[in-house]
Amino acid sequence: MPASFDRRRFLQTSGAAALAVGVLPRAAIAADPLTIGIVYVGARDDFGWNQAHAVGVKALRELPNVKVVEEENVPETDAVSKTMESMINLDGAKLILPTSFGYWSPFVLDEAKANPDVQFRHAAPLWKEGDPKNSGSYFAFLDQAHYVDGVAAGLASKSGKLGFVAAKPIGIVLRNINSFLAGARTTNPNATVQVIFTGDWSLPVREAEATNALVDAGCDLITCHVDGPKVVIQTAESRGVKSCGHNADQSPLAPKGFVTGAEYKWGTIYTGFAGLIAKGQPLPNITFGGYDRDMVQNSPYGAGATEPARKAADAAIAKLRTGAPIFTTAIKDNNGKIVLANAPKDNYAEPLNNMDYLVEGVIGSTH
């Protein structure tokens, strides 16, 4: 610190900074790099959804001739419109990646209409025909990584009773739960998954309560689908049970019980966008994928992952990379009703997108 307080140095640097700011044109920069703006709804180091995107952006920063501007804690109000406009007007951004669900309507749609020469890609499957051509959606099928979590959990858990703390009983969450169970059943045919829904994306107190309740009910491995899994993982660790992560890498939070976690690999999508723009090619309106397209990954194995669990998970990942299906038998819901007599061979098949049920083996209710 003392160096910072040196008067002469301060005058030199701040004077130079003032000069530089005054002399340089504010948006235009010599080599004309591609400026990409990323907007986060929360903090970039939240061990969850936002961190997963920030990790992807790091990959983007390593590209030559790409300039990244990031803004965090931007609420889903007028503020996000103004942030996007500011990135376009003051930073010269040509691609905007607003990463929160609630940014889309009306904010991203309005900005896309008002700025036809700027590309907008939003991190949720919401773009449809008729929406602005310069806007679009990207998303990744995290259920494939949750399936791998399940494969490892089936062997890492002694009791076979797995716990799942989930935000809301909607399709994307139900699918992760069902895939987690499908994975666990491949390594432990008697495994069950008990679910507690907290009701919203970020309710830390209820998430801790739910984790404790699941442990009290006999679950010895907990995973989750909430925005920031930090509380769930830490609570599980303090209760002495194992855990699997979600969204980003939570292994530092649970040095004893962490098995592995389902992580997005947004970097693949982001560097892909930058590459297309560099080549002068149009960006697709919809981008999606899973393990087969390198868009999801599993966290590094933690101390909770036994040797057989690691081997089985590695094998499952290798199969998913070739596009092997997650659901192989008839899909039955946990009320005994057969929902799909023949499970689709394709992990991206339409019926799987509309899951509104929990499969047999999951203890819990969607209501």
Next chain:
Amino acid sequence: MTDAIGAAAHLTAAPPRRGSTLALRLRAGSEYLVIPVLAVLAASGLFGLFLLAVGKSPLTFLDLIWVGGFGSAFSWGNTLARAAPLVLTALTVAIPAQLGLTIIGGEGALVLGGFAAAAVAVPFVGSGAPALAVMPLMVLASLVAGGLWIGLAGLLRYRRGVNETIASLLLSYVAIAVTLFFVEGPLRDPASTAKASTRPIGALYAVGKMPGLNVHWGFAVGVAVAIALGVLMSRTTFGFAARITGGNMRAAQAQGLPVGRLMMSCCLIAGACAGLAGYFEVAAVQGRANASLAAGYGFTGILVSFLARHNPFAIPPVAVLFGGLAAAGGLVQRRMGMPDATVLVLQGFIFVVLLASETLYGRFSLFRISGRQGRA
């Protein structure tokens, strides 16, 4: 809350001995400008030291505040848009403050007001009902919802002696919970899966932008309301009675002033301001009611009002200052690689220094009207 007495004393002070009355009154009035400006400068100085301590240049920071908040037409649009809800939510604090009431529950009244506006509009969507009929209804609903909510805190204070600060804050959480109950339950748009919202109010009933500006009408309306309430509080018997009550409630009661009615009126007006802010959030920004209505404008309004010393006329410029800081905060994040909390640190410095500067009023003989020296 000695302001009111102080202001009243100025009006009734003995005629000055030398110089023109106007010049002296200007000099006396300038105290209310000079001290806050000095306070903001002092806070900026402290914040500059903070920046140096973390190895960042204060000059770069100042330049980015200028560029991001005030340096261009675009930046002004950004600033005014962010200031728009703050003008109204600051009035929610400032009006009851004239009576010595500290109301901090504007957030809930805003959310409830916005929800009421959406709830009224949604049944008419697609019915062909003219905007000229539905929009006033939406405004009315938001005024009533917000007004009754803060009015309830005022009633509890007047009738039962319940602390209005705590009551309004707790009622705020109730208002948000009630809104979320309807938004996630009976009034939910089935199409909103991951983020529960009411059905959209549609383009017909939406409020547009002011001509030539990328700012919605909420800002102009907020400024107009601030001026109207400023006149009400400083130039009418109602305002005078309110300020007397704020100075000494028992004395006001002894004088036969209708203290209860004054309290209720001020709380209803205050709540209506927050409700109106909610109306604009729904009609001009979100297009529907959902959890994003609780974006913290009600709480930032508290800061704005205190910074403006609860003077309605001073609220718009202070709100613009805060809007500018918020607008520039993003640029600071992007260019200096500093976290979002940086601007909050600056706001904190400003708030603390400003509160501390309250003790300076009346201490400088420069601002005295009468020739008397020393403390009053």
